Amino acid sequence: MVTHSKHLPAEERRAATVEAVVELAAKQNPSEITTTAIAKHMGVTQGALFKHFPTKDAILEAVMEWVAKRLLTRLDKAAETAATPLGKIEAMFMAQVSFVVEHPGVPRMLFGELQRAQLTAPKLMAQSLLRNYHERLSRLIEAGKTSGEIRLDLDTEAAATLLIGMLQGLVMQSLLAGDVTQVRSQAPRVFAIYLSGIGSSK
Numbered sequence: 001m002v003t004h005s006k007h008l009p010a011e012e013r014r015a016a017t018v019e020a021v022v023e024l025a026a027k028q029n030p031s032e033i034t035t036t037a038i039a040k041h042m043g044v045t046q047g048a049l050f051k052h053f054p055t056k057d058a059i060l061e062a063v064m065e066w067v068a069k070r071l072l073t074r075l076d077k078a079a080e081t082a083a084t085p086l087g088k089i090e091a092m093f094m095a096q097v098s099f100v101v102e103h104p105g106v107p108r109m110l111f112g113e114l115q116r117a118q119l120t121a122p123k124l125m126a127q128s129l130l131r132n133y134h135e136r137l138s139r140l141i142e143a144g145k146t147s148g149e150i151r152l153d154l155d156t157e158a159a160a161t162l163l164i165g166m167l168q169g170l171v172m173q174s175l176l177a178g179d180v181t182q183v184r185s186q187a188p189r190v191f192a193i194y195l196s197g198i199g200s201s202k
Contacts, residue, residue, distance in 0.1 A: 010052060013048075013051075013052050014052050014053070014062060015066075016042060017038065017042065017049065017052065017053065017059060017062070018059075018062050018063050018066045020038050020041045020042045021033060021038060021059060021060070021063050021105075021109075022063065022066075022067075022103055022105040022106060022109070023041065023105060024037060024038065024041055024105065025105030025106070025108050025109045026103070026104040026105035026108070027105075029108075029112075030105070030108050030109045030112040031112050034056075035049055035050070035056055035059070038059065057120055057121060057122060060109075060113070060120075060121075060122040061121045061122045061125060063109060063122070064109075064113065064121075064122045064125035064126055064129070065125060067103075067106050067109070067110070067129065068125060068128065068129040068132070070099070071096065071099055071106075071129065071133075072129070072132060072133070072136075074095050074096075074098075074099055075092045075095055075096065075133065075136065076136075077095075078091040078092050078094070078095035079091055079092050079136075079140070084144075084147065084149060085140045085141070085143040085144035085147055085149055085150065086144050086149045086150065086195070086199070088140050089137065089140050089141070089144070089163070090191060090195070092136070092137070092140075093163065093167065093187065093191055094187060094188070094191075096167055097167065097170075097183050097184055097187045098184075100167075100171055100180060100183055101180055101181055101183060101184055104175075104180040107168075107171045107172075107175070107180075108175065110126050110129075111172075113125075113126040114126055114127070130164065133164060134160050134161065134164060137159075137160035137163055137164070138156050138157065138160045141154065141156045141159050141160060141198070142156055144198075148200055149199065149200055150198050150199065150200055151198060151199070151200050151201070152200075154198055159198055162194070163194060166190055166191075166194060167183075167187070170182075170183050170186055170187060170190060171183055174186075
């Protein structure tokens with residue numbers, strides 16, 4: 001449970017609110033998280049919460065912004081640790097696996113936002129996150145073709161989509177099983193199959 005002083009500065013209060021929502025999302029359906037539940041989890045009143053966020057959607061937008069910034073930063077740092085395009089793709093894939101295991105509420109929230117019929121600000125941010133990730137993968141796949149690591153006839157867009165879908169599938173299965181840590185052991189084996197399909201035969 002998030003426990004913070006009732007007299008935190010505005011930015012720290014906003015950050016604490018985001019943390020509370022991510023923690024709650026790991027334990028319950030994100031769509032059922034109320035401002036009352038968030039305030040209770042933080043040990044503050046709803047009034048204190050609304051001083052920093054005018055609506056629940058504003059809170060969700062802040063959460064999506066936090067997720068996008070943290071995840072993309074981690075992916076970029078992971079890519080920097082590898083020397084080749086394929087190595088970078090694998091490093092990014094495993095970095096996302098670690099992020100999901102550390103923050104199991106995040107994929108639940110992303111899935112929830114993307115399923116909403118309304119085109120809300122949080123949903124737009126979730127879509128933007130997926131688009132940015134797809135673009136990063138596409139650039140690396142093209143670089144892999146240039147370096148000779150990846151087959152020249154590979155459909156770049158489909159290959160990037162498949163990699164994202166692979167992890168989404170693993171996460172969904174682990175959530176259904178009630179143990180998100182399963183992703184950590186399954187991901188390397190799944191990635192090895194992916195690698196055998198896109199790698200150059202040279």
